[in-house]
Amino acid sequence: MKEHSVTIYDISEQAGVSIATVSRVLNNSSNVSEATKKKVLNAIKDTGYTPNAFARGLGLNTMKTIGILAADSSDLYLAKAIYYFEEELRASGYDSLLCCTGYAHKDKKAAIELLISKKVDGIILVGSNFVYPDVADNKYILSAAEKVPVMLLNAELEGNNIYCVSSDDYKSMYKATGELIGSGFRNILYFYNSLSYSGALKERGYRDAMKDAGINVVERQLQFFEGTREDVHGMAAQLEKTASTGLKFNAVIAADDTLALSAVKYALSKGYKIPEEFSVIGYNNSMLATCSEPELTSIDNKLETLCQKLTATLMGVLSGEEMPKKTIFGGEIVTRGTTKGGTSK
Amino acid sequence: MKEHSVTIYDISEQAGVSIATVSRVLNNSSNVSEATKKKVLNAIKDTGYTPNAFARGLGLNTMKTIGILAADSSDLYLAKAIYYFEEELRASGYDSLLCCTGYAHKDKKAAIELLISKKVDGIILVGSNFVYPDVADNKYILSAAEKVPVMLLNAELEGNNIYCVSSDDYKSMYKATGELIGSGFRNILYFYNSLSYSGALKERGYRDAMKDAGINVVERQLQFFEGTREDVHGMAAQLEKTASTGLKFNAVIAADDTLALSAVKYALSKGYKIPEEFSVIGYNNSMLATCSEPELTSIDNKLETLCQKLTATLMGVLSGEEMPKKTIFGGEIVTRGTTKGGTSK
DNA sequence: ATCTCTGTTGTAAACGCTTTCAGCTTTTTT
DNA sequence: AAAAAAGCTGAAAGCGTTTACAACAGAGAT
Numbered sequence: 001m002k003e004h005s006v007t008i009y010d011i012s013e014q015a016g017v018s019i020a021t022v023s024r025v026l027n028n029s030s031n032v033s034e035a036t037k038k039k040v041l042n043a044i045k046d047t048g049y050t051p052n053a054f055a056r057g058l059g060l061n062t063m064k065t066i067g068i069l070a071a072d073s074s075d076l077y078l079a080k081a082i083y084y085f086e087e088e089l090r091a092s093g094y095d096s097l098l099c100c101t102g103y104a105h106k107d108k109k110a111a112i113e114l115l116i117s118k119k120v121d122g123i124i125l126v127g128s129n130f131v132y133p134d135v136a137d138n139k140y141i142l143s144a145a146e147k148v149p150v151m152l153l154n155a156e157l158e159g160n161n162i163y164c165v166s167s168d169d170y171k172s173m174y175k176a177t178g179e180l181i182g183s184g185f186r187n188i189l190y191f192y193n194s195l196s197y198s199g200a201l202k203e204r205g206y207r208d209a210m211k212d213a214g215i216n217v218v219e220r221q222l223q224f225f226e227g228t229r230e231d232v233h234g235m236a237a238q239l240e241k242t243a244s245t246g247l248k249f250n251a252v253i254a255a256d257d258t259l260a261l262s263a264v265k266y267a268l269s270k271g272y273k274i275p276e277e278f279s280v281i282g283y284n285n286s287m288l289a290t291c292s293e294p295e296l297t298s299i300d301n302k303l304e305t306l307c308q309k310l311t312a313t314l315m316g317v318l319s320g321e322e323m324p325k326k327t328i329f330g331g332e333i334v335t336r337g338t339t340k341g342g343t344s345k
Numbered sequence: 346m347k348e349h350s351v352t353i354y355d356i357s358e359q360a361g362v363s364i365a366t367v368s369r370v371l372n373n374s375s376n377v378s379e380a381t382k383k384k385v386l387n388a389i390k391d392t393g394y395t396p397n398a399f400a401r402g403l404g405l406n407t408m409k410t411i412g413i414l415a416a417d418s419s420d421l422y423l424a425k426a427i428y429y430f431e432e433e434l435r436a437s438g439y440d441s442l443l444c445c446t447g448y449a450h451k452d453k454k455a456a457i458e459l460l461i462s463k464k465v466d467g468i469i470l471v472g473s474n475f476v477y478p479d480v481a482d483n484k485y486i487l488s489a490a491e492k493v494p495v496m497l498l499n500a501e502l503e504g505n506n507i508y509c510v511s512s513d514d515y516k517s518m519y520k521a522t523g524e525l526i527g528s529g530f531r532n533i534l535y536f537y538n539s540l541s542y543s544g545a546l547k548e549r550g551y552r553d554a555m556k557d558a559g560i561n562v563v564e565r566q567l568q569f570f571e572g573t574r575e576d577v578h579g580m581a582a583q584l585e586k587t588a589s590t591g592l593k594f595n596a597v598i599a600a601d602d603t604l605a606l607s608a609v610k611y612a613l614s615k616g617y618k619i620p621e622e623f624s625v626i627g628y629n630n631s632m633l634a635t636c637s638e639p640e641l642t643s644i645d646n647k648l649e650t651l652c653q654k655l656t657a658t659l660m661g662v663l664s665g666e667e668m669p670k671k672t673i674f675g676g677e678i679v680t681r682g683t684t685k686g687g688t689s690k
Numbered sequence: 691a692t693c694t695c696t697g698t699t700g701t702a703a704a705c706g707c708t709t710t711c712a713g714c715t716t717t718t719t720t
Numbered sequence: 721a722a723a724a725a726a727g728c729t730g731a732a733a734g735c736g737t738t739t740a741c742a743a744c745a746g747a748g749a750t
Contacts, residue, residue: 007736018700023738031697053464054408055736057399058705063463068443072428079424083417086445095459098413098443100431114440117395118408143393147350230632261636268638287575291606293613293638352706363730368708376727400706403735 006049015043026051057119066314067115068098069108070126075229076257076286077303081126081153084307092315094121103129109140122148122314128155128166128198149317151310155197156326163317165310165327167301169198172331173205176281176299177253179333181213183340185251185279188215191239191263192255193225202255202283220247225259235262236269243270250278257282261292264338280338294337301331351394360388371396402464411659412460413443414453415471420574421602421631422648426471426498429652437660439466448474454485467493467659473500473511473543494662496655500542501671508662510655510672512646514543517676518550521626521644522598524678526558528685530596530624533560536584536608537600538570547600547628565592570604580607581614588615595623602627606637609683625683639682646676 008026012019017036024032025040032040043049057063066089070078082098089096097120099111108130115123123144125131131152132138138157144150145161152164180188190206192199203222210217223242227234239262243249250272254260260282264274272278274294282289285300309327316323335341353371357364362381369377370385377385388394402408411434415423427443434441442465444456453475460468468489470476476497477483483502489495490506497509525533535551537544548567555562568587572579584607588594595617599605605627609619617623619639627634630645654672661668680686 009736019737020700020702020739021698024699027738029739031699033698036699050462052403052736053462054399054402054406055705056738058397058403058707058736059738061399061705063399065463073418073431074421074424074428076419076421076424079419079421082443083419083445086418086443095463096443098427098431098441100428102432113395118398118410118440230635232632232635258632258636265638287577287603288633288636290575290577291603291633291636293610354706364707365709365730365732366728369729372708374709376729378728381728397706400735401708403706403737404708406735 005052006047007052008049010047011040011043011049014047015039061119062121063095063119064093065095065097065118065120067112067118067120067123068096068126069101069111069115069123069130070098071101071103071108071129072229073098073100075127076288077284078127080286080303081307084304085124085126085311088308088311092311105132105137112140112144116144116147120148121318122151124151124153124310124314125155126153128153128196129194131155131157131197133195133197133200149314151314153306153310158325161317163310163313163323163325165306165313166198166329167306168328168330169201169301170205170208172283172299172301172333173202173253174209175205176333177206177209178213179339180251180253180279180281181209181215183275183279186215187249188221188251188253189239189242189247189249189263190222190255191225191235191252191259192222193227193229193235193259194255195224199255206253218247220245221249229256229258232258232262232265235259236265239263239266240269251280252278253281255283257284257286257288257296257298260296260298260338261288264292264294264296275337275339279340281333282338285334289334289336292338297336297339298334299331300334302329305329350397351392352397353394355392356385356388356394359392360384406464407466408440408464409438410440410442410463410465412457412463412465412468413441413471414446414456414460414468414475415443416446416448416453416474417574418443418445420472421633422629423472425631425648426652429649430469430471430656433653433656437656450477450482457485457489461489461492465493466663467496469496469498469655469659470500471498473498473541474539476500476502476542478540478542478545494659496659498651498655503670506662508655508658508668508670510651510658511543511674512651513673513675514546514646515550515553517628517644517646517678518547518598519554520550521678522551522554523558524684525596525598525624525626526554526560528620528624531560532594533566533596533598534584534587534592534594534608535567535600536570536580536597536604537567538572538574538604539600540569544600551598563592565590566594574601574603577603577607577610580604581610584608584611585614596625597623598626600628602629602631602633602641602643605641605643605683606633609637609639609641620682620684624685626678627683630679634679634681637683642681642684643679644676645679647674650674 008019011022101108101111142159154166156164252263263280267278282296282298285298289296289298313323353364356367446453446456487504495507499511501509597608608625612623627641627643630643634641634643658668
């Protein structure tokens with residue numbers, strides 16, 4: 001299998017030119033006469049030669065590769081983002097090296113270092129759970145940015161060589177909460193499962209919307225779900241338990257569609273009429289939104305646009321252009337069966 | 346940014362040893378005294394040195410990297426598989442280079458060649474849509490296998506250096522169809538969206554089960570959905586349309602949970618009682634199964650086990666061991682709300 | 691006919707690491 | 721105490737590219 005593979009020397013010999021010329025043809029650089037070019041190309045075809053990426057990388061010091069880091073590629077939202085990134089990067093002539101780190105800090109750090117040692121030309125951190133509330137914990141990102149540009153999706157961090165593209169989670173959540181309030185709901189539960197950067201924004205959006213409407217929020221109204229991100233049963237059970245302890249709520253605003261879906265399940269099991277007696281708004285407008293019955297009203301933050309913008313920014317940075325360090329896109333509420341039209345009750 | 350980075354020479358100088366010794370410490374190979382080892386490690390820490398993967402690769406001719414190819418990382422099932430592979434590979438000291446190819450043949454071929462040019466040590470093809478019914482179309486896999494081992498998940502292809510690990514889709518589908526028949530259903534629709542290798546197996550399972558039960562199948566009973574894999578509405582609409590043309594069916598067996606979910610939606614919209622008047626069985630037992638209401642009976646083919654087995658096989662191959670070229674795992678039916686217990690009606 | 695310029699090609703030195711081989715220093719054996 | 725073995729270390733030769741530099745031919749200018 002791993003015999004002596006064809007090298008540039010073999011080509012040079014067969015074509016009767018020097019290796020420099022072969023290399024020039026390979027990179028179709030500078031001036032090579034048509035005649036020799038043809039000879040070389042023929043030899044390449046004959047031998048089935050493919051350049052050795054290592055050697056090439058050694059010389060060029062770039063692999064034309066971008067490292068993508070995501071906590072969990074099986075998360076619907078992250079998976080979609082990864083897909084878009086892959087697509088955009090390939091279109092720009094870059095390949096991607098994906099690492100799924102899991103949610104532990106140590107692993108994230110190790111993964112980022114690994115990518116750098118693989119000589120990626122840039123790093124994309126997908127999802128806000130790479131940025132911690134405690135600034136000291138983000139040092140690992142800063143030191144990565146000393147070597148290659150670091151792009152953050154849906155998170156913000158100031159630093160040299162760090163660029164952020166994110167959705168306006170604060171405003172989206174503020175608006176969505178406002179819509180529930182506008183429909184006459186006051187006992188609105190906020191259901192979340194991530195303490196990430198954007199998670200904090202969402203929470204603030206919820207709190208501010210409630211406050212601005214003059215509604216008092218008790219801490220138990222913010223329910224944190226600790227289980228896995230797919231455990232719909234567990235989520236519904238937590239709502240059930242919360243209700244059974246006496247907290248009243250007839251609307252749920254969720255930080256994620258899965259959580260929202262569990263709220264629908266819960267409400268149905270209680271016999272509530274949706275959306276009249278019980279409303280739900282999800283987040284991300286994933287395919288789950290149309291899977292649910294009734295279908296979920298959900299916040300769409302135009303992931304594809306975000307990913308495109310982020311990739312474009314990265315490409316700009318790599319080619320030495322000055323690029324905006326922070327870009328924010330607004331989201332929109334996609335109204336479906338779990339909320340009323342939005343007119344006040 | 347891209348200043349002169351720290352090399353093994355800097356370390357050797359700072360530690361007062363030769364580069365050979367540094368290299369030895371790096372690979373914790375052979376015999377290095379504790380004292381010098383410590384000196385070197387300190388120097389490494391001080392300088393923040395990371396080895397250059399290219400140079401290393403040039404010497405070793407391996408990047409310790411496995412290429413993972415999947416058509417679409419945002420497909421729930423594939424995403425999950427990718428996640429497991431990443432995890433397993435990392436545990437074995439390998440990194441992964443992921444390429445999402447899309448569903449077009451040309452792109453798959455290009456992606457596989459790209460991976461090889463990046464000097465991956467092996468390739469994993471995730472999902473059966475890499476193997477075509479027409480043998481000639483699979484040549485691109487065979488020629489990849491001339492360079493590195495190729496692993497197939499849920500597909501089969503004979504060839505040197507090709508290894509397959511798959512679920513027993515034929516048997517699972519046969520059993521599942523049989524279960525519906527056993528519950529008294531005869532007008533069972535088969536709903537699918539992929540012409541892949543495993544897709545063909547599933548179809549055959551369905552057909553044989555029907556035949557063995559003495560039930561005649563008309564071609565319109567096999568419904569192929571052409572739209573995107575997430576378009577639940579479109580799927581339900583197709584069922585609706587099929588029914589409106591006069592074809593009667595009161596059970597659906599789907600090649601995928603999303604399809605099954607759309608069948609549930611359809612049945613509910615028609616006012617059928619599930620599972621008594623209308624039953625549904627999905628495939629893959631994804632999170633969608635528990636999202637649906639009622640929840641989906643679905644076939645679980647133990648993806649994690651498959652992925653572990655596949656990775657283990659690959660590791661074996663890479664270390665020169667003789668490995669089975671074909672491994673098949675049986676699946677099991679997870680019964681939930683869309684089917685009766687299984688006792689005959 | 692000489693000189694300069696331009697276009698094309700070859701030579702050789704990097705790039706940063708691994709690894710063989712040989713040499714030196716210990717330790718163990720006899 | 722001498723000989724043999726074992727343990728460490730360093731020098732140097734690759735690995736397959738890219739690229740700066742030199743060289744050389746032929747064309748145009750003088």
